[in-house]
Amino acid sequence: xxxxxxxxxxxxxxxxxxxxxxxxxxxxxxxxxxxxxxxxxxxxxxxxxxxxxxxxxxxxxxxxxxxxxxxxxxxxxxxxxxxxxxxxxxxxxxxxxxxxxxxxxxxxxxxxxxxxxxxxxxxxxxxxxxxxxxxxxxxxxxxxxxxxxxxxxxxxxxxxxxxxxxxxxxxxxxxxxxxxxxxxxxxxxxxxxxxxxxxxxxxxxxxxxxxxxxxxxxxxxxxxxxxxxxxxxxxxxxxxxxxxxxxxxxxxxxxxxxxxxxxx
Amino acid sequence: xxxxxxxxxxxxxxxxxxxxxxxxxxxxxxxxxxxxxxxxxxxxxxxxxxxxxxxxxxxxxxxxxxxxxxxxxxxxxxxxxxxxxxxxxxxxxxxxxxxxxxxxxxxxxxxxxxxxxxxxxxxxxxxxxxxxxxxxxxxxxxxxxxxxxxxxxxxxxxxxxxxxxxxxxxxxxxxxxxxxxxxxxxxxxxxxxxxxxxxxxxxxxxxxxxxxxxxxxxxxxxxxxxxxxxxxxxxxxxxxxxxxxxxxxxxxxx
Numbered sequence: 305x306x307x308x309x310x311x312x313x314x315x316x317x318x319x320x321x322x323x324x325x326x327x328x329x330x331x332x333x334x335x336x337x338x339x340x341x342x343x344x345x346x347x348x349x350x351x352x353x354x355x356x357x358x359x360x361x362x363x364x365x366x367x368x369x370x371x372x373x374x375x376x377x378x379x380x381x382x383x384x385x386x387x388x389x390x391x392x393x394x395x396x397x398x399x400x401x402x403x404x405x406x407x408x409x410x411x412x413x414x415x416x417x418x419x420x421x422x423x424x425x426x427x428x429x430x431x432x433x434x435x436x437x438x439x440x441x442x443x444x445x446x447x448x449x450x451x452x453x454x455x456x457x458x459x460x461x462x463x464x465x466x467x468x469x470x471x472x473x474x475x476x477x478x479x480x481x482x483x484x485x486x487x488x489x490x491x492x493x494x495x496x497x498x499x500x501x502x503x504x505x506x507x508x509x510x511x512x513x514x515x516x517x518x519x520x521x522x523x524x525x526x527x528x529x530x531x532x533x534x535x536x537x538x539x540x541x542x543x544x545x546x547x548x549x550x551x552x553x554x555x556x557x558x559x560x561x562x563x564x565x566x567x568x
Numbered sequence: 569x570x571x572x573x574x575x576x577x578x579x580x581x582x583x584x585x586x587x588x589x590x591x592x593x594x595x596x597x598x599x600x601x602x603x604x605x606x607x608x609x610x611x612x613x614x615x616x617x618x619x620x621x622x623x624x625x626x627x628x629x630x631x632x633x634x635x636x637x638x639x640x641x642x643x644x645x646x647x648x649x650x651x652x653x654x655x656x657x658x659x660x661x662x663x664x665x666x667x668x669x670x671x672x673x674x675x676x677x678x679x680x681x682x683x684x685x686x687x688x689x690x691x692x693x694x695x696x697x698x699x700x701x702x703x704x705x706x707x708x709x710x711x712x713x714x715x716x717x718x719x720x721x722x723x724x725x726x727x728x729x730x731x732x733x734x735x736x737x738x739x740x741x742x743x744x745x746x747x748x749x750x751x752x753x754x755x756x757x758x759x760x761x762x763x764x765x766x767x768x769x770x771x772x773x774x775x776x777x778x779x780x781x782x783x784x785x786x787x788x789x790x791x792x793x794x795x796x797x798x799x800x801x802x803x804x805x806x807x808x809x810x811x812x813x814x815x816x817x818x819x820x821x822x
Contacts, residue, residue, distance in 0.1 A: 458656040466645050563659040
């Protein structure tokens with residue numbers, strides 16, 4: 305949907321209002337059908353757990369750990385994707401080889417390679433980081449490569465006229481020129497890595513001494529503490545939504561507007 | 569006295585598209601130093617291909633390109649190409665950063681100290697340095713592209729219908745800007761156009777290119793050095809050239 309800056313802000317505000325409207329609906333369903341509080345705890349209890357988790361520091365620390373790991377994986381995956389795109393640009397053989405590898409790896413869910421990852425890295429932070437990088441790398445690579453391929457022909461001509469050479473041309477023309485595509489890749493990569501991390505932690509167990517949000521969900525299930533489980537799920541959902549709508553999508557729109565690709 | 573070498577010389581160039589007849593064959597062209605040479609011809613006759621070859625961006629099947637008498641095979645910042653394209657500026661850089669780009673990349677030919685603000689003033693964009701390309705009109709973009717090309721301190725400007733997409737008023741203003749810059753910087757310019765009036769306004773020498781990719785002998789522009797030429801002269805020459813030009817277009821259509 306191609307919305308102007310003002311319309312886009314209104315649209316996002318409306319979506320967050322709908323989110324708030326869902327809370328009373330939860331309570332309405334729970335009370336109307338007399339649902340067991342273990343399955344659907346009262347909203348107040350979920351919020352109490354949520355606030356307690358934040359103020360007590362445990363949920364906040366786990367959220368921070370999760371964000372740090374996923375952000376680290378995003379950064380590493382982005383750098384790796386850039387290196388792969390640079391290699392891919394060296395010739396047809398490299399390009400076709402990397403294209404094949406990305407076609408094979410891109411559809412492969414992180415969870416599907418968990419048994420192998422456990423064999424290779426054990427169940428520590430390295431294994432989780434590998435899963436995150438796998439989730440991030442391929443969508444960013446595919447988007448970035450598509451961006452480099454669709455650069456304005458006039459920029460390539462200009463790079464040739466200035467005799468920039470392949471490295472300078474990549475750093476100063478191709479990379480910044482495909483920046484909107486890179487952000488698109490980051491959006492997909494972020495969503496995939498966030499899901500992969502939460503899922504991986506529920507299989508691997510706690511990452512580090514404290515564990516992340518995946519471990520919080522797993523722990524709450526074992527303790528049958530559904531209010532804490534829902535509060536952790538709420539954090540996972542809100543973080544995903546905020547990251548996508550308030551940071552990455554806005555960033556992409558801002559860049560595309562600055563470039564004249566979207567109306568202001 | 570030694571004969572003066574042309575600033576740009578294309579000698580017996582042949583260019584073919586794969587699986588097609590040649591765009592041009594055995595074509596030769598000389599561009600004198602400090603002059604504006606205008607290549608006038610109908611669409612599709614190979615003018616732009618010739619200009620790309622002159623910039624060494626396209627490989628030729630045979631023939632050679634000489635700059636100041638020296639053969640060249642690779643593109644160089646000394647031969648700046650300006651296109652009609654709306655997306656020549658780098659959209660992530662401000663206008664000022666776009667103009668200083670060749671200097672920052674170490675690609676400028678001369679002293680490499682061209683002042684981007686001075687160049688922006690020269691093209692009438694003194695106040696637009698902090699803007700981004702998306703905030704500029706079509707005419708302002710072409711001025712900024714011109715300033716950026718000048719920042720590389722080129723000896724030769726290759727212009728591929730740079731003003732074709734602009735409305736007539738802006739085009740007139742840019743003709744004046746280009747003439748002034750040409751005089752001030754003593755540039756050698758090869759301009760490709762299909763606009764007869766543009767050729768008469770700007771060129772020192774006019775060369776026709778027909779649908780077969782053949783060049784006519786260079787003709788001196790009858791209105792050369794007559795900036796205030798009588799409007800009757802201008803009208804008469806425009807009509808004469810347009811007739812000749814239309815005969816080339818008809819040849820394409822046939």
